[in-house]
Amino acid sequence: MRRWALAISFSITVTSGAPARAQSPEGPSLAVAEALFQQGRELLEQERHAEACPKLAESQRLDPKLGTLLNLALCHENTGKTATAWAEYTSAASLARDKEQKEREDFARERAAALRKKLVYVVLRMEAPPAGVAMKLDDKRIDVAALNVPLPIDPGKHTVTVMAPGKRPWSGEVLVPAQPGEIPVEIPALEDAPPEPPPQPSKPEPPPTPLPQTPLPEAKRPAQTGPRASSVLMVAGFGGAAAALMVGASTGIAALAKASEILPNCNGSSCPGQAGSLATANTLANVSNIGFGVAVLGLGVGIAGVALAPRREDAPRPAVSVTPLLGPGVIGLRGAF
Incomplete structure (x- = not known):
């Protein structure tokens, strides 16, 4: 079914006769995306927006479609994520114009214009950013060109992180109210990181343990007189x-x-005088x-x-x-x- 079923309160006609999705080698992913879309739509009709948004977002990731994007924008609008919904409506209006879908384009532009009046902006300011500086707003990387530029942001708590080579990272929290306006965030000069300790000399490997050797018995030698x-x-x-x-x-x-x-002097056996x-x-x-x-x-x-x-x-x-x-x-x- 073509994804274009929005809330009836917006007076948008549901088009049910659109051609079905074409199957492709990614058939299993397409089937999952369709199931998530259908369940997300049911939750939207039950006004269970907090449950519907993650399912619609995953369906859009698996198989991006204009109808899914419009429903996701509606879901985010109803959960108070005005900046996210405004960006999705704006993207949907451009897609609808490219597809020559006038009705969807007009609806998306109308909702984006209404949300624009409710937007809250955060302005990141930093004097003389160091070379190689990198910034993150929550888990999204932003370029240094975004400094001093009003950035639409959803109400709630957000974290700004700034890093640079040879510097200590800096992190700060920003509490964004629901009222429209601008919130400046002053990023201080990053402190120098302590020098890295010199590499420890590698310990010499212990010599290999010699294998025990059984001494050969000495041949017995016969005792010899020295x-x-x-x-x-x-x-x-x-x-x-x-x-x-x-x-x-x-x-x-x-x-x-x-x-x-x-x-x-002897006579036979007698030798007189010869004793x-x-x-x-x-x-x-x-x-x-x-x-x-x-x-x-x-x-x-x-x-x-x-x-x-x-x-x-x-x-x-x-x-x-x-x-x-x-x-x-x-x-x-x-x-x-």
Whole structure:
């Protein structure tokens, strides 16, 4: 149905024979707009204007139509929003003229002229507005060119907000009465905004937490006798063996020499008058035996030291040999380790 059903009290004929809306790819939105319009009209007829206005406004947003705009203007007029209704009637008159709808144009112009006498204006004033200034009247942005210009406004409470780069924003409330007239609003010079604090240095990121590492078990090495212990064994063993061998050899030679002196004076197993010489020879023989025994023991200790000495695994093991030395003026051991 064409949206042109206004209140009968205005003596406007309802045109019901107008062509229906053409469906389009926006069919669902058009259907919603039509439903909202119909419900808004019903609420208008019941004089429930506060409920009707939001439905008509949403219908007009979804599908702008001249008939919806006229009904919305009527609704706003009845709720006391004179400036809004005046602007809607004025727009509707221009649309009706473009569509050559004389009856609607005359009605819209008549209502706009009647409301113009009831309008209240707000005049925003500001000396030397700063560069980049921006203003808002309620939630609507207005340009700086609107300063010192009477602006139609609906009665009631309104908020003016002014902002500019580097300035503190200013905001003030304006209470607009229903009586026609002008209300000046003086906007003070905006205060400088405090300087922004310098950027805080970014905290260094903590180093990444190292992953726990399980130490590798050390390979067990066989206990080794230190080089000093093996050296002591070799020096003590072979040195002691050499010394004991010399003692054993010298005392043995002395015992043999003593025995050769006693034997000519002996008759069989009896040696009269040679008791002292026999005791001396026996003592020397015993010392010689002990010396040779100690030499054998020292030789064993020295060989043990060679066996315990640390060596590389790949180094050839030297052969151990010990050879006694006996000669004119020489008594000792010769060894290879």
